Amino acid sequence: IGCLDGHAGRLVFGMLKGKPCVCMQGRFHLYEGYAIQKITLPMRIFSLLGVETVILTNAAGGLNQDFKVGDIMIMKDHINMPGFAGNNPLAGPNDDRFGVRFPCMSDAYDRELQQLAVDVGQELGYGDFLREGVYCVLGGPSFETIAECRMLHNLGADAVGMSTVHEVIVARHCGMRVFAMSLITNKSVMDYDSEEKANHKEVLETAQHRAVQLQKLVSTMVARMEFNNTNA
Numbered sequence: 001i002g003c004l005d006g007h008a009g010r011l012v013f014g015m016l017k018g019k020p021c022v023c024m025q026g027r028f029h030l031y032e033g034y035a036i037q038k039i040t041l042p043m044r045i046f047s048l049l050g051v052e053t054v055i056l057t058n059a060a061g062g063l064n065q066d067f068k069v070g071d072i073m074i075m076k077d078h079i080n081m082p083g084f085a086g087n088n089p090l091a092g093p094n095d096d097r098f099g100v101r102f103p104c105m106s107d108a109y110d111r112e113l114q115q116l117a118v119d120v121g122q123e124l125g126y127g128d129f130l131r132e133g134v135y136c137v138l139g140g141p142s143f144e145t146i147a148e149c150r151m152l153h154n155l156g157a158d159a160v161g162m163s164t165v166h167e168v169i170v171a172r173h174c175g176m177r178v179f180a181m182s183l184i185t186n187k188s189v190m191d192y193d194s195e196e197k198a199n200h201k202e203v204l205e206t207a208q209h210r211a212v213q214l215q216k217l218v219s220t221m222v223a224r225m226e227f228n229n230t231n232a
């Protein structure tokens with residue numbers, strides 16, 4: 001597992017609220033120079049281990065002007081920018097043991113799990129900072145220019161980041177149920193007069209600030225989840 005700032009590089013097995021879980025503490029990214037098929041391999045391993053549901057989190061810049069730093073955005077959809085240029089984790093020969101050649105992505109994000117997150121978030125008193133939206137993935141590692149942020153916002157993205165979507169595609173390909181959420185760690189700079197600059201320190205600080213609430217949201221969702229994915 002990617003071992004860089006903010007990504008511990010550990011695979012943790014255990015029980016969470018009575019459910020067997022495996023957690024990646026960190027992930028691989030395109031910007032580390034790995035092939036896209038390699039960074040998504042953990043999803044196929046999880047599938048072979050019998051994992052039914054994948055919960056993904058990420059840090060992201062907020063393009064939606066209503067979003068504040070510290071907001072948690074439930075992902076309802078994505079824009080796969082590297083995919084537009086042919087960099088899709090399913091490119092190459094299809095391994096039929098995992099899934100079909102042309103998987104559907106309009107149902108990538110499980111609606112019931114999104115609703116569960118809303119319900120649990122409300123119960124925990126997180127309503128003021130719980131949002132939903134569209135995440136756009138870019139390759140990184142450079143943060144976006146002002147013109148790029150404006151373009152992505154005009155395209156319908158609410159948040160921008162450097163991960164998650166590749167994993168979602170591979171997880172869906174092999175029939176796992178997917179829930180994903182972004183922590184808005186910084187506001188994307190959209191204005192030439194702005195003094196703000198995206199930086200990794202702010203990303204880590206915001207993540208630290210919301211860590212306990214994110215853990216509570218995930219663990220409460222896991223506690224309420226049904227076994228036996230019927231979505232495959």
Ligand SMILES: O=P(O)(O)O[C@@H]1C[C@H](O)[C@@H](CO)O1
Binds near residue numbers: 029200203
């Ligand atoms: O949660 P991820 O891994 O998407 O984290 C984002 C992308 C970079 O790793 C880092 C940039 O600050 O945050």
